[in-house]
Amino acid sequence: MPAKIGEVIQASTGEFTAQCYELHQPPPFGSLVKIREGEVEIYAVVSGAATTSIEPGRRPIARGREETEEEAIYRSSPQLAKLLRTDFTATVVGHQKGAGGGENKKGEGLHHYLPPRPARIHSFVYLCDPEEVAAFSQSLDFLSILVGAGSQADELIAASLRHAAAAHQDPRDFLIKAGKELAVLLGSETNRLNNILRRIKG
Amino acid sequence: MMEERRLGIIVSGSLTKGVEARLDSAMSIEDIAVGRYVTIEGEKRRFFGMITDVTLDASDPRLMTAPPDVSDPFIAEVLSGTSTFGRLHVLPSLTIGGDALSLLEGPQPMKTVPTHFSVVREASEQDVARVFGLVEEKQFYIGTPLDMETKVRLNPAELVKRSNGIFGKSGTGKTFLARLILIGIMQEGAAVNLVFDMHSEYGWEGTSEEGRKVKALKQLFPSKVAVFALDEEGARRRKVSTDFVVEIGYDEIEPEDIAMLRETLTLTDAAVQATYRLARRFGERKWLESFLALESREEINELAQSLGEHEATMAALHRRLDSLRRLRFLVPQARDNAIQRILEYLDRGINVVLEFGRYTDYTAYILVANLLTRRIHAQYRERMERAMGEDIAKPRPLVISIEEAHRFLSHELAGQTIFGTIAREMRKYNVTLLVIDQRPSGIDEEVMSQLGTKITCLLDNERDIDSVLTGVSGKSELKAVLAKLDTKQQALIFGHAVPMPVVVRTREYGSPQSYKELGFREALELKKQAEEDKDLWG
């Protein structure tokens, strides 16, 4: 099992927010993460991250006027790191039933649609390794979820495809297949299609 | 069984107009050719049809007005087959297989269309064999479908039940096709042939475009073919082994024969009518000789007056008929009766090729072909009628081949010529035609509609294409196919003798191997065979 990177702090069926254990170390935009929910593993694509003050009302203030390098700020006020937090959001794109219990064959029980229940608060979040990414992106059905994922959907699709491509034997072949899937999904939205294709053509 | 290459899925269509398939994105439209066969896996049955058109299409018309950056190979590849895609128009004709019953029954005419999203695949060799029949050893086949190896059978016995046509513009392979078909008819004994060989390319030898000589019927099958020559000298010069030299006596020419020459001799109606008066005056067998014997203008004028004809008409008629004298095979009295000889050969099952040699003009061709065919047909007719009444053997089925058929079967002539009669009466008297022509639009529509099977090479004149396809279902689709044939050695075949329209690459003719496959045996081989047989039988 890969190392956990954070913990769910807010969850709905289609999306969750997690807090990172390491400040400023969210998983990359578009990468695939997973959560265990009982017998079910929930897969999600990282759709954004933010670092903020831990207390909602209090905003950090600039501290580096006297310093020559940024790291010096954290060195001179070590408590700072405790006052900040990095959260990320992820869009749920699928789930796998019967996960965990024994060896699960690659891709078996894998569904590219939303799970029956959202993640529980405090579920651990893991970053998927390339093998899992490749297995999950064998099917491109998850793209239909991302197509409707709000204002940054196109950026998100492009990022997740770039990410997934890197896990495949033949990245170009994968991207062409994905591109074709998108062409079908987006139908007459030629502009969106063009935007995404320009972002993934590499 | 290996699955054939998948091409796409059905997206729309109708029984009358054919179905549309969307090409899979993995397929390049440039790999698809019209005329190819496909199968469609419907829910309950498999359909068999021909690709008749390919189209480019786009899911969004805006794509065409603002094309994406297709100079980028990645984007181009993504869009091809998805936002832009190919469509195939398929004309399904038959259902094959699917369940046990249909396997037993064989291919059946289509009564419905495959459902939406049925998968379209390239037809396999077995599918094609199932539709056109397996070709057994020694059975005649005409060629292979486009890009396939399966042989397409053309059943000579079926073929000769009706009159048939071979069409195509000049140089597309009509004569080569006709020779093949004649050999098929001969080899399977479906009928005996009489060929009016205007350009002397069926009897002894023909030439290929590259100037190579190709063997013709007599060289390949000496015991089954007799060459009759009109031009003895020419035949000797070309070293043709001739069986009979044809002479036609003036006494055998009837006014009807002259009527057919109206066009080539530019005769007026009045002149044609005058020949009948002449025949009444001098007698059926004497009229031409007597008329041509008149030498002076006075004699002709005198005759005109006594017959109540215009003098000018008679003079013109005399001039025109006198020009027939240059046809050296026309003699006052023939030494032998060509018609009787031809019939004797035909009765023995020997095919007759009548070579015209140097007489390559239409006057000679039309005169001789009409004259002989009229008499031969009359004999057949008489014998058939007797056979029906008296329970004696019918004469062998006869196929008469004519090139430049529009000269005999034009709209104006079809009502009067013997060829028009034969085409219309089907095989009532066991005689059918094989018409070969490069201008089918010049042939009478009714005659065209009577042709059982049409074999057509490339045609590019719109009227010719229309006339060939008149009355055929799927006409507009076949039109596209016909117009896209190769300029040589490809033909679209449709009609009685084939279960559905088929585009074939005509089998090769002219190489030693091709002769062998057609049943030709070298003399040496024959001798060896004879010796072996002798050894065997003592």
Ligand SMILES: Nc1ncnc2c1ncn2[C@@H]1O[C@H](COP(=O)(O)OP(=O)(O)OP(=O)(O)O)[C@@H](O)[C@H]1O
């Ligand atoms: N089956 C074939 N095998 C080999 N060569 C062929 C075949 N069919 C056609 N050809 C080639 O095409 C040329 C033209 O064929 P052919 O003489 O039969 O044409 P055509 O249609 O009869 O022409 P035309 O109208 O001038 O009489 C031949 O000389 C030969 O080179």
Ligand SMILES: [Mg+2]
């Ligand atoms: Mg010819």
